[in-house]
Amino acid sequence: MKFIDEYRDPELARKLVKKIQELSHKPARLMEFCGGHTVAIMRNGIRQLLPPQVEMLSGPGCPVCVTANADIDKAIAMANLPDVIITTFGDMIKVPGSYSSLQKARAEGADIRIVYSTQDALNIARENPRKSVVFIGIGFETTAPTIAAAVQEAQDNNISNFYTLCLLKLCPPIMKSLLDLGELKLDGIVCPGHVSAVIGSHPYEFIPRNYGVACVVTGFEPLDILLSVAMLVEQIEKGEPQVEIAYRRSVKAEGNQTALELINNIFDTTEADWRGIGVVADSGLKLKQAYERFDAEKHFSLKLKPAKEARGCICGDILRGVKTPVDCKLFRKVCFPEHPVGPCMVSSEGACAAYYEYESA
Ligand code: SF4
DSSP, X not given: OOSGGGGGOHHHHHHHHHHHHHHOOSOEEEEEEEHHXXXXXXXXXXXXXXXXXXXXXXXXXXXXXXXXXXXXXHHHHHHTSTTEEEEEOHHHHHOBOSSOXXXXXXXXXXXXXXXXXXXXXXXXXXXXXXXEEEEEEEEOTTTHHHHHHHHHHHHHTXXXXXXXXXXXXXXXXXXXXXXXXXXXXXXXXXEOHHHHHHHOSGGGTHIIIIIOOEEEEOOSSHXXXXXXXXXXXHHHHHTOOOEEESOTTTOOTTOOHHHHHHHHHHEEEXXXXXXXXXXXXXXEEEEXXXXXXXXXXXXXXXXXXXXOOOTTOOHHHHHTTSSOGGGOTTBTTTBBTTBOSSGGGTSTTOHHHHHHHHSOO
């Protein structure tokens, strides 16, 4: 197939649904790790097309949603420092922290600018040499190369007023952590497409080997997702879990070596704080010692109050796949996109926002 419309062909979709129905006999509990997949599944009504024994749960693959309140509080505290410009992707600005949000801080006078790339943030640093420009570095392995490239460029060009609050997170370690928690008894994982374009499929191999859980990497069109479900069901029915790729047009088993090299040159792994899961060893990235001068946390000294969660918000449980947005008492009543109580209602990849948009009330 060459054109994107072909990945939305209703006739091919019907054939894949029929194949899944014919293949599936055992209960199959699948997690779509990535928030982008959750949105695609909701938008295309894919859950409703599957036989009742095939269950799909949302996972923690939404970078905005998994950013812990303690880290959002740090970004807000930096925004309130004199002569600081905060640069951030759009979704982050509305996310409530423990006591405020970047949006509120901006309304109170902080200089906070939405950017579409780390290059935009670097340009703001170039144009404002008397200010400190902080880029809020959220994201997974997909975003890490772009932040690495910006840090390298800042180093090469001696841009000394550019910093990043590095909140980058890694997907395979958090999958391991979820499996170790054992709350879900998963049979299969729909592995993220964009992340896998960077890291490849090899880093998931421990999952079938050590946990007996099937893995299929896929893309974001309806046929990609249905194909991945068919492949997962086939593995589960045969009792032969392995890692497969249903997204060959973007993902190679070995990943993107250039992007991986960039990540490895600039970052070391470190622990990271995940909303709903907590601090997980080696599940985040920090700047290597040679680049520490760009580390916002090292540069600014902050006084922070203890972080706290919004009362009644169950984003943490939703991100672990143990609850769905409709289990939240605040869903649609108190919490909606114009008044989000938690990040899962803010982000374009958040499960609550996706349920709000596509699940009938
Ligand atoms: Fe949190 Fe709102 Fe989702 Fe409830 S509906 S879990 S309050 S974001």
